[in-house]
Structures are given as structure tokens and as C-alpha cells.
Amino acid sequence: MSYNEIKELIIARFGTEIITGENTQNPQPFLIIKTERLADVCQELFSNPQTYFDYLACITGLDNGPEAGTLEVIYNLYSIPYDHHLTLKVVTERLTPTGTLPDVPTVTHIWRTADWHEREAYDLVGINFTNHPDLRRILCAHDWEGHPLRRDYEWPEYYHGLKVRYDNHNEVNGFKGEYFKTFES
Amino acid sequence: MPQVLILGNRQKEMSQPSSPYSNYIIQAEPTLHNPDNLKAGEMLLNMGPQHPSTHGVLRLEVITDGEIITDVVPHIGYLHRCFEKHAETRAYNLTIPFVDRMDYLAAMNSEHVWAMGVEKMLGIDGQLPRRVEFIRVLVAELNRIASHFLAIGTYAIDIGAYTPFLWMLRDREHIQRLLEWVSGARMLYNYIWIGGLYYDLPIGFEERCREFIDYLQPKLDEFEDILLKNKIFIDRTANIGVLPLNVAINYGCSGPMLRGSGLKFDLRRVDGYSVYPELEFDIPVGQGIMGTTGDCWDRNYIRALECRESSKIIRQCLDHLETDCKRTPDFDPQAMCPKKIRPKEQELYFRAETPRGELGYFFRATGKSDIPFRCKGRSPCFSNLSVLHEISRGCMVADMIAIVGSVDIVLGELDR
Numbered sequence: 001m002s003y004n005e006i007k008e009l010i011i012a013r014f015g016t017e018i019i020t021g022e023n024t025q026n027p028q029p030f031l032i033i034k035t036e037r038l039a040d041v042c043q044e045l046f047s048n049p050q051t052y053f054d055y056l057a058c059i060t061g062l063d064n065g066p067e068a069g070t071l072e073v074i075y076n077l078y079s080i081p082y083d084h085h086l087t088l089k090v091v092t093e094r095l096t097p098t099g100t101l102p103d104v105p106t107v108t109h110i111w112r113t114a115d116w117h118e119r120e121a122y123d124l125v126g127i128n129f130t131n132h133p134d135l136r137r138i139l140c141a142h143d144w145e146g147h148p149l150r151r152d153y154e155w156p157e158y159y160h161g162l163k164v165r166y167d168n169h170n171e172v173n174g175f176k177g178e179y180f181k182t183f184e185s
Numbered sequence: 186m187p188q189v190l191i192l193g194n195r196q197k198e199m200s201q202p203s204s205p206y207s208n209y210i211i212q213a214e215p216t217l218h219n220p221d222n223l224k225a226g227e228m229l230l231n232m233g234p235q236h237p238s239t240h241g242v243l244r245l246e247v248i249t250d251g252e253i254i255t256d257v258v259p260h261i262g263y264l265h266r267c268f269e270k271h272a273e274t275r276a277y278n279l280t281i282p283f284v285d286r287m288d289y290l291a292a293m294n295s296e297h298v299w300a301m302g303v304e305k306m307l308g309i310d311g312q313l314p315r316r317v318e319f320i321r322v323l324v325a326e327l328n329r330i331a332s333h334f335l336a337i338g339t340y341a342i343d344i345g346a347y348t349p350f351l352w353m354l355r356d357r358e359h360i361q362r363l364l365e366w367v368s369g370a371r372m373l374y375n376y377i378w379i380g381g382l383y384y385d386l387p388i389g390f391e392e393r394c395r396e397f398i399d400y401l402q403p404k405l406d407e408f409e410d411i412l413l414k415n416k417i418f419i420d421r422t423a424n425i426g427v428l429p430l431n432v433a434i435n436y437g438c439s440g441p442m443l444r445g446s447g448l449k450f451d452l453r454r455v456d457g458y459s460v461y462p463e464l465e466f467d468i469p470v471g472q473g474i475m476g477t478t479g480d481c482w483d484r485n486y487i488r489a490l491e492c493r494e495s496s497k498i499i500r501q502c503l504d505h506l507e508t509d510c511k512r513t514p515d516f517d518p519q520a521m522c523p524k525k526i527r528p529k530e531q532e533l534y535f536r537a538e539t540p541r542g543e544l545g546y547f548f549r550a551t552g553k554s555d556i557p558f559r560c561k562g563r564s565p566c567f568s569n570l571s572v573l574h575e576i577s578r579g580c581m582v583a584d585m586i587a588i589v590g591s592v593d594i595v596l597g598e599l600d601r
């Protein structure tokens with residue numbers, strides 16, 4: 001099925017308001033789904049014999065920075081029997097008004113791949129996947145503070161008495177800002 | 186064998202500051218299962234992170250009932266080197282050495298995926314000189330053989346066969362010397378660049394490579410006879426760790442794990458990137474010859490068969506490199522390398538087949554910077570290992586060693 005057919009199918013099943021945005025200019029067009037309904041859409045895409053997305057390739061958490069104030073979670077789906085792809089996306093605020101991590105429904109009950117990938121997104125980007133069976137840190141240490149891939153993340157001074165940035169080699173030895181001068185616009 | 190973690194009350198006692206043991210154990214690593222809540226007869230064992238059979242720094246929390254495993258919880262992250270954080274601060278071409286260090290056993294394959302992904306964003310995929318493409322495929326397949334040799338060899342050690350390991354490492358050494366001749370490095374090459382290659386192949390490489398492939402053919406038969414068709418090996422691996430196909434797909438397994446479970450799925454064929462559509466090779470799938478489809482033996486047999494297929498591909502690449510894509514004095518493999526790598530604003534997920542399965546990179550380019558806004562590596566081992574608890578429940582402790590080995594994890598890639 002092509003991207004447009006899948007989109008029609010989702011609209012026919014859930015109504016137009018479920019899609020809050022899309023980008024067809026991108027080389028891999030993507031749909032932005034209403035965050036609360038994500039699990040329903042995924043369940044439909046998984047179990048509908050016309051789409052049958054049985055393989056969740058990748059989940060990416062992405063922080064757009066404090067100015068934009070949004071977080072994105074990107075789901076790359078693939079159907080092995082039909083050989084078609086779909087990119088889904090949900091957009092949510094960086095922090096809830098009460099200061100807790102934003103909630104995104106889990107898809108672990110549909111694809112077990114999501115289990116570890118969501119744990120990783122929680123660990124590095126700071127997204128709370130609701131109803132996840134086992135949401136712990138996976139790559140960072142269990143008592144690490146903060147979420148390193150957030151744009152406003154600050155490295156801790158010490159971790160268990162060890163200096164985290166123990167050397168400012170680049171600043172001292174002449175690489176100061178050199179790289180960014182060369183490559184950043 | 187695994188060391189026994191301090192259990193229950195003993196752990197609390199030892200971690201008390203007043204305890205005489207407090208100097209030895211200040212703080213144990215966290216476990217998912219609470220030792221106090223285990224059922225009668227169950228025991229919490231800790232394997233790793235420094236354990237020879239875990240292939241790196243993987244820690245397994247194992248709940249056993251006698252000799253039977255009731256649950257396994259992998260704890261990963263001991264080799265986390267913030268690849269994604271680094272990738273957000275470096276230009277695309279400067280990240281290639283980091284990519285090498287992710288999957289250090291198949292660095293050429295990782296580089297190839299990265300380079301193809303960035304080329305696709307730049308829109309220069311499919312325009313590269315054919316000689317460059319054939320050299321890329323050639324070195325990637327050489328690296329695939331080397332990686333599979335190490336996988337099978339160390340697997341043999343895990344289950345107690347030492348000789349095949351030495352034999353396989355001897356022949357892997359030939360590949361590493363060939364690749365060292367090409368790139369200057371034994372394992373971490375930085376050879377495949379975005380839009381081209383670091384250098385052309387050295388003069389005389391094609392002949393030496395062909396010599397090596399001729400030498401390799403009888404060795405592959407030999408390996409099969411001494412290891413894979415060995416009665417002891419079959420007894421240790423057949424019908425152990427059976428991974429049903431639907432579970433494999435649902436957990437996102439790929440590569441030999443997925444093919445071992447009986448699905449003919451290889452991204453080299455499915456996506457047909459680079460020059461793979463022109464090359465002839467088969468995709469071996471697990472058929473359960475010695476036991477059930479999807480057992481440890483199948484997974485290793487797939488790897489052995491893939492070495493044969495890879496050598497077929499290498500022969501065809503050499504044919505092309507010696508006839509229609511011949512070396513010419515004015516051939517510059519860096520000719521297509523862009524001086525400034527600045528893709529348009531876009532998001533791209535690019536995937537390709539490495540020895541361990543589907544390696545994918547997700548890029549978000551802003552169009553205003555040479556640096557990716559976000560780069561995520563989807564590593565095949567990460568998903569492959571997550572199925573471990575599913576397939577090792579109910580087997581013996583010694584069989585779990587066999588199962589962990591058959592997944593063929595590289596912790597550098599798993600933890601990124």
C-alpha cells in the first residue's frame with residue numbers, strides 16, 4: 001500500500017481529527033498522530049490484514065529544544081509480507097505544566113521491540129511511556145540524573161565521587177571552538 | 186561458572202556500615218527481582234559484567250530453580266559511550282570513526298550503512314563510480330566473513346571447543362591483513378567515506394584477495410566438518426533456544442537470528458542497495474536440519490553458509506574489478522566526496538544488512554548545519570538480545586551460555 005492509501009485507511013477508521021499533521025515533502029513521508037490515540041492507531045495498523053505492519057524497526061525520541069518546547073517520538077514501521085514502510089510521529093510538550101515528564105502511550109503490547117526502545121527513549125530523552133511494563137533506565141546507570149539527549153542537559157560535576165569532565169583538553173590545547181567555527185553555519 | 190550474588194538478608198547485612206563486610210561490598214548493582222521475594226528454592230545468580238561467555242560487558246541477572254532458568258534479565262549499558270550525543274556535535278564525515286567503534290567486528294559494514302544513508306540525504310546515491318561501489322561491497326563482505334568467523338569461533342569456546350576457535354581466528358587474521366593493506370588499520374578502518382573511499386585498492390590486491398578466497402573454500406568445508414557437524418556440538422546446540430518466527434518478528438530480530446527462524450529476509454535483497462541487485466547469491470534460511478527450526482545450531486549454520494555466499498559475492502566483485510571496472514591511472518576514489526556535507530532539511534531512516542542484522546540510522550537534518558540535529562543508531566544486537574528472556578526460560582544454565590553466544594552480540598554496538 002502506498003502512503004496515501006494508508007492515510008485514507010486511518011482516516012476512514014478514526015476520523016480526520018486523529019491526524020494532526022503530515023509531511024509529504026520528506027523523502028519518507030510521515031504522519032503526525034494525536035498522542036493519546038497512538039496505541040489505537042498502531043493496533044489497527046498491526047492487526048488490519050491490509051496493512052499488517054508486523055515489524056517495528058526503530059523508535060526515536062527527539063528533543064526540539066527549549067525554544068520550540070516540543071518532544072517528538074518517531075516510529076518506523078515496516079511490513080515484511082507487503083514490503084511497505086510507514087513513519088508515524090507524535091509530538092508532545094517537553095514538560096507537563098506540573099513539571100513531570102510528558103506522557104506517550106506505550107506500544108509494547110503490540111510490538112515487543114518497543115520494550116527496550118522505549119526504555120532507551122525514556123533514559124536518554126526523558127519521555128514517560130504510560131503503561132510500559134518495566135520503565136527503567138537502560139543505557140545510563142540506574143542512578144544517573146537527567147536525560148542526556150535533552151538540549152538543555154547539563155553534565156553533572158561528579159558521579160559517585162568521580163569527576164565527570166576531568167579534563168578540558170580541547171580548551172587548553174588549542175581546539176577552543178575551532179570545530180564549530182569551521183562547520184556551523 | 187557464574188558467581189553467586191549475595192542473597193537476601195546477607196546482602197543487607199553486608200551493606201550495613203556497621204557490618205564487618207562493609208569494606209568489601211558498599212553497594213551492589215541493582216537487580217530487577219528482589220532477592221527477598223523469590224519463591225522457595227529459587228536463587229538469584231549474577232553473571233557478568235566481566236564474564237568470558239558474555240562477549241563483552243553484559244550483565245545477566247538469572248533466576249534459577251535448581252538448574253532450570255526461570256527468568257533472565259539483561260542489564261546493558263556498561264559500554265555506553267554516548268554515540269548519539271557525539272554524533273550531534275560532529276559533522277557527518279567526522280562521525281565515521283565513531284561508527285567504526287560501534288560494531289568493532291564489522292566496521293566496514295557499519296561505515297557502508299552510514300555513508301549510504303548520508304549519500305541518500307545528499308541525493309548522490311546511485312551516482313558513485315561503479316568501481317567505488319564494487320570495492321565497498323568487496324570490503325564489506327570480507328568483513329562479514331571475518332565477523333562470522335569470530336562469532337562462530339567464540340561460540341565454540343563458549344560451549345567448550347577450543348581448536349575451531351584457533352582455526353577460525355587464523356583465517357580471520359588473513360582477512361584483517363588484507364583490510365589492513367587496504368586501509369591501514371586492522372579493525373577500525375575509516376575507509377569508506379561519504380561519496381567515495383579513502384584510497385583505491387592497493388596494486389595487486391585483487392590477485393591476493395582471489396588467492397585468499399581460493400584458500401578459504403576448503404577451509405569452510407573443514408570448519409563445517411570439525412565443528413558444525415560434530416556430534417558434541419550438535420548435542421549442545423540442536424533444539425536449544427528455539428526461537429519461533431512470530432516471536433522473532435515481534436521482538437524485531439534481524440539478520441541470522443531471523444533467518445535462522447526460517448524467514449528468507451535479507452535487506453541486501455529486499456532493499457537492493459548498492460550493487461547487490463547485480464550480484465548473485467543465495468539467502469540461507471534455517472530448516473531445522475539437526476533439530477527444530479530456529480535453534481542455536483540453525484543460527485550458527487546460517488552464519489557458516491553466509492560465509493560461502495559472501496565469498497561468492499567477493500569473487501563476482503573481483504571479476505568486475507578486474508574487467509569492466511578496471512583500475513585506471515586517473516581514477517580518484519575521492520572525486521565524488523563532497524567538500525561540504527550539508528543535506529537539505531529532512532528526516533531519513535536508512536537501513537542495511539550487517540553481519541548481525543538490520544543496522545539503521547535515523548537522521549534529522551535541519552538544512553542549516555553540517556551537523557545532524559539528531560542521529561539515532563538502531564543496532565541489530567539491541568533488538569536481538571531483547572528476545573533472550575523469551576528463549577532461555579526453562580532451559581539449563583549451561584544452555585543459556587549457548588543461547589547468549591548464538592545471538593552473536595557485540596556490546597559496542599548494543600550499548601552505543
